[in-house]
Amino acid sequence: NLDNLLSRFIEIYTPSYMRVFIARSDPALNYGLLSATLMAKIALSKICRINKNFNIPLYPIIGAGCLPFRGHNNPRNFEKFASEYRGVTTVTIQSAFRYDYPENEVINAVEWYNSNLGRYEASILDKHEEDIMLSSIILGKLSPAYRESVEKTVDVVNMLSRRIPARRARRLHIGLFGYSRRLGGKNLPRAIPFTAVFYSLGMPPEFIGLRALEQLSEEEYSLLREYYRSLVHDLSEAGKYIAWDNLNILAEKPPEVNEVFGEEFLQGFIPKYLEDLETASSMLGIKLGPRNVTERRYENEVNNLLISLIEGEVESIKRELENAALMRRSIG
Structure with a gap:
């Protein structure tokens, strides 16, 4: 309804x-990495079309975090980010971007944005492409697979999100412009602690529901790859944070693990997540797991965190959560 809302607003108020x-x-x-990216492309396409139809300047702003799941806007990926979200004229710079990277890299990225954002128009989807993308790819296949998996994690996510360190106070999105964060009748935390939980367990959320790629027709898959240009790059970046030892422990479901995580998570989510990883590897060639010594050090940290969670070592959990966040340069 974005095009209808904007068109009607312009007709009434002539801004x-x-x-x-x-x-x-x-x-x-709410819908997963791939769906969120495609929905942003649909929005940018509609905004660009309205801009042309009404001859009124429209300046899209996008709010994205540093990790791929939340947009992949960081000082080491800014040019790819701007290329991915063509048509955007303003980018919000969030906390991890500002404070978790070297100052010179932050300044360089911001200066580049100030000089280059808005130079390129968004790609305009035709009606057929838009219908396929929204009705068939997102609502028909990608989002249902993602939500099926996440529904099995809600209790674990809520339990662990309370342990995620808060870095700042902020006004909540509530009321008319609020976002629904309910799944299966249960509340989910905000996007930052949600993302942090999965990264801290060694299971980046970028891969959740990816098994649905195997259901896409040739036309649907081609459309996805055409409009999500950085798909392989984003998943490759997330893939280095996969902790196989953690996944193996959770997949084995020993009694002490079952006591902490519960059967719904261990039997309902973990097997599906392993399917998602297999799809990422087989269809997209994504290398999963650490590739160098620094990344192995991160894997060791989240291995220790999982053991601390199982053994109930509260102080160790707090320390390891913070260490892992610092190492990936973002809480979530």
């Missing part, structure tokens, strides 16, 4: 220009 905000984190939480 000289408009700034339109596109959320990127909460759609990922």
Whole structure:
């Protein structure tokens, strides 16, 4: 309905220009990485079309985090990010971008954004492409697979999200412009702690529901790859944070693990997540797991964290959560 809402607003109020905000984190939480990216592309396409039809400047803003799940906007990926989200004229710079990277890299990225954002138009989807992308790919296949998996994790995510360190106070999205964070009748935390939980367990959420790629027709898959240009790059970045030892422990389901994580998570989510990883590897050639000594050190940290969770070592959990977040340069 974005095009209808904007068109009607312009007809009634005839503004000289408009700034339109596109959320990127909460759609990922609700629908998964691939769906959130494609929905942003649909929004940018509609905004570009309305811009041309009404001859009124529209300036899209996008809010994205540093990790791929929340948009992959960071000082080491800014050019790819800008290329992926063509048509955006303003990018929000979030906390991890500002404070978890070297100052010179942050300054360089911001200066580049100030000089280059808005230079390129968004790709405009035709009606057929838009219908396939929204009705068949997102709502028909990708989102259902993602939500099927996440429904099995809600209790574990809520339990662990309370342990995620808070870095700042912020006003909540509530009321008319609020986002729904309910799944299977249960509340989910915000996108940052949600993402942090999965990364801290060595299971980046970018891969959740990816098994649905195998259900796509040739036309659907081609459309996905055409409009999500950085798909392999984003998943490759997330893939280095996979902790196979953690997955093996959880897949084996010993009694002490079952006591902490529960059968729904261990039997309902973990096998599906392993399917998702297999799809990423076989269809997209994604290398999963650490590739160098630094990444192995990160894997060791989240291995220790899982053991601390199982053994109930509260102080160790806090320390290891923070260490892992610092090492990946983002809480979530």
